[in-house]
Amino acid sequence: MEVGFLGLGIMGKAMSMNLLKNGFKVTVWNRTLSKCNELVAHGASIGKTPAEVINKCKVTIAMLSDPAAALSVVLDKDGVLEQICGGKGYIDMSTVDPETSCKINEAITSKGGQFLEAPVSGSKQPAETGQLVILAAGDKALYEAAIPAFDILGKKSFFLGQVGNGAKMKLVVNMIMGSMMNAFSEGLTLADRSGLNPRDLLDVLDLGAIANPMFKGKGPAMLQNNYSPAFPLKHQQKDMRLALALGDENSVPMPVAAASNEAFKKARSMGLGDMDFSAVFETLKVLKHSS
Structure with a gap:
């Protein structure tokens, strides 16, 4: 099976590499083409434009940074829309708002193509190990055709119905994750300021009812000021903003x-946007130093 892949950031690179390692033929594109070189060394082909990738491949996957990038790749010159047609499918795995997914769906289907939104729950390590959770919605036939690829990329795939539902589910998940990270950061800081050893807190949490992989995985690195990006903070703040807009739309307080969104905005203003989203912890250290 030959698959196109648009976008080779932290997630896209790991996902396309997984497909290559598991026998898929993959044609890749990235706005900075030099980012394709490592994939080419593992057997990938390069498409010079998104349109060229679409023209070559029956199914193309996109993993892009935000709604603006997702729309640009489809609608701009040399974009997806120039070559999409009947018999070709486009799967957008980016995290965007439901309105963006619906716009892309309308554009793709107006040219006869099939569209599936399929954002993922998981960051760098799950992407590298094929342990993502895939939240798909849209064309059911395309979903079923994509199952062999999804089985490589993820540990579980969900089909959630009409376009927009995948985006909504992802925003709800990331809203909860961002809120948890803020509460965790506050807890670590409160333990420290109260004269406790934050590492003892990590052990206590790991043995209780709120034990979870995020606390266990992120906590030790946070205490060492290690924010190597698995999921950049700027993307977490974008998702919080989009989730709050979804809340407004549905009258949910x-x-x-x-x-939590304000804390992530503060972290971005401190220049931490490209660090891991756990760097929101640093906003509380600033408060400590200023007190």
């Missing part, structure tokens, strides 16, 4: 998420 979200005071915890709103406060």
Whole structure:
């Protein structure tokens, strides 16, 4: 099976590499073409434009940074829309708002193509090990055709119905994750300021009812000021913003998420946007130093 892949950031690179290692033929494109070189060394082909990738491949996957990038790759010159047609499928695995997914769906289907949104739950390590959770919605036939690829990329795939539902589910998941990270950061800081050893807190949490892989995986690195990006903070803040907009649309009060979003915005203003989203912890250290 030959698959196109658009976007080779932290996630896209790991996902396309997984496909290559598991016998898929992959044609890749990235806005900075030099990022394709490592994939080419493992057997990938390069498409010079998104349109060229679409023309070559029956199914093309995109993993892009934000709604603007997702729309640009489809609608701009030499974009997806120039070559999409009947018999070709486009799967956008980016995290975007439901409105963006619906716009892309309308554009693709107006040219006869099939569209599936399929954002993922998981960051760098799950992407590298094929342990993502795939939240798909849209064309059911394309979903079924993509199962062999999804089985390589993820540990579980969900089909959630109409376009927009995948985006909504991903935003809800990331809203919860961002809020949890803020509460975790506050807990680590409160333990430290109260004269406790934060490492003892990690052990206590890991033995209780709120034990979870995020606390276990991120906590030790946070205490060592290690924010190597598995999921960049700027993307987490973008997702919080989009989740809050979804809350507004559905008249859902979200005071915890709103406060967490402010913390991520503060971290971005401190120049931490390209660090891991756990770097929101640093906003509390600033408060400590200024007190």
